[in-house]
Amino acid sequence: MTGPRYTPLAQSLPATVPFVGPETQERQRGAAFIARLGANESVFGPSPRAIRAMEQAASDIWMYADPENHDLRHALAEYHGVTPENIVVGEGIDGLLGYLVRLIVGPGDSVVTSDGAYPTFNYHVAGFGGVLHKVPYAGDHEDPAALFAKAAEVGAKLVYLANPDNPIGSWHSGADIVAAMDALPDGCLLILDEAYVECAPEGTAAPVSADDPRVIRMRTFSKVYGMAGARVGYAMGAPDLIAAFNKVRNHFGMNRAAQAGALAALQDGAWLEHIQTQIAEARERIGTIARENGLEPLPSATNFVAIDCGRDGDFAKAVLEALVARGLFVRMPFAAPQNRCIRVSCGDTADLDAFAVALPKALAEVRSNTA
Ligand SMILES: Cc1ncc(COP(=O)(O)O)c(C=O)c1O
Numbered sequence: 561m562t563g564p565r566y567t568p569l570a571q572s573l574p575a576t577v578p579f580v581g582p583e584t585q586e587r588q589r590g591a592a593f594i595a596r597l598g599a600n601e602s603v604f605g606p607s608p609r610a611i612r613a614m615e616q617a618a619s620d621i622w623m624y625a626d627p628e629n630h631d632l633r634h635a636l637a638e639y640h641g642v643t644p645e646n647i648v649v650g651e652g653i654d655g656l657l658g659y660l661v662r663l664i665v666g667p668g669d670s671v672v673t674s675d676g677a678y679p680t681f682n683y684h685v686a687g688f689g690g691v692l693h694k695v696p697y698a699g700d701h702e703d704p705a706a707l708f709a710k711a712a713e714v715g716a717k718l719v720y721l722a723n724p725d726n727p728i729g730s731w732h733s734g735a736d737i738v739a740a741m742d743a744l745p746d747g748c749l750l751i752l753d754e755a756y757v758e759c760a761p762e763g764t765a766a767p768v769s770a771d772d773p774r775v776i777r778m779r780t781f782s783k784v785y786g787m788a789g790a791r792v793g794y795a796m797g798a799p800d801l802i803a804a805f806n807k808v809r810n811h812f813g814m815n816r817a818a819q820a821g822a823l824a825a826l827q828d829g830a831w832l833e834h835i836q837t838q839i840a841e842a843r844e845r846i847g848t849i850a851r852e853n854g855l856e857p858l859p860s861a862t863n864f865v866a867i868d869c870g871r872d873g874d875f876a877k878a879v880l881e882a883l884v885a886r887g888l889f890v891r892m893p894f895a896a897p898q899n900r901c902i903r904v905s906c907g908d909t910a911d912l913d914a915f916a917v918a919l920p921k922a923l924a925e926v927r928s929n930t931a
Pocket residue numbers: 599600651652653654655678722725726753755779780781782788791792793
């Protein structure tokens with residue numbers, strides 16, 4: 561009896577996952593976290609209108625969801641002033657990144673990203689046998705000019721850029737991104753991941769036509785809209801590219817309650833503004849707590865703040881572990897020199913009170929161990 565005959569590619573892949581979830585950590589610790597500030601979710605929750613729509617959809621859950629996501633796609637098209645043919649809806653940006661990589665990347669194909677950028681993209685590239693080229697950040701910003709120059713050098717089919725960025729929270733103006741796109745090599749598609757753009761200053765969204773064949777933009781209901789567990793994202797791009805997703809996507813992958821919730825969330829502009837204010841206030845408070853403890857918060861256009869712990873990655877990791885030991889779920893960047901930081905998601909007052917109590921204790925413990 562032999563086991564399943566995995567492809568050589570599957571055999572070559574590591575058994576690791578891009579992120580260990582907080583639930584896994586809670587099981588390992590034998591205790592729940594007191595503040596969940598590690599995954600850039602929105603503790604402020606979805607619009608009450610979205611909750612009502614999802615509750616109403618619950619009794620219809622025996623039906624598969626509309627595989628065309630018709631109503632949500634049309635509403636998104638109207639919202640953005642584009643056509644429904646410019647929009648594909650999928651299981652979060654993570655799901656859409658997987659489909660896109662499957663469409664474009666085969667074994668040995670070159671792809672470019674920043675060293676330390678959002679790792680789920682890298683995971684998909686590895687899964688389809690692509691070769692990932694990584695470009696360093698410029699200071700604490702992803703570097704569009706360097707990314708596009710590297711793409712030209714290695715003949716990349718895809719280049720990934722998150723604006724605003726995760727894990728640092730830095731951003732470029734949309735106009736700067738568009739200007740940099742002049743250097744995108746022919747035949748290379750830019751994935752512009754705008755997961756956090758609703759938290760960013762006016763002018764951060766790239767002013768590109770949805771029909772521009774050089775770029776696909778990705779958005780999500782997981783962040784400002786507070787629906788990470790519903791798994792709804794969408795991509796905007798040229799109609800041919802958007803239509804190609806139909807060849808590979810999981811047509812019945814969407815949850816019908818999530819479709820209804822996203823539609824209602826999109827229509828609740830007042831809630832969006834309310835959350836944008838909550839996020840801005842929480843960012844301020846995280847910054848204040850960091851400074852009170854002698855640490856430097858980095859400017860953020862997202863729903864989290866990266867805090868420079870002032871030393872190396874080992875020190876930041878020890879601070880992170882000391883916070884986790886005190887019941888705070890936080891994460892940190894993977895790559896140097898950004899791994900001198902810990903990354904704290906915006907929380908409500910109780911969450912940030914808990915952070916304000918735990919941080920000085922965590923720092924005192926780590927400083928006494930490393931003195
Ligand atoms: C830059 C970036 N892109 C995508 C995602 C995932 O989005 P989704 O929940 O829509 O899959 C995240 C989540 O943290 C992110 O930081």
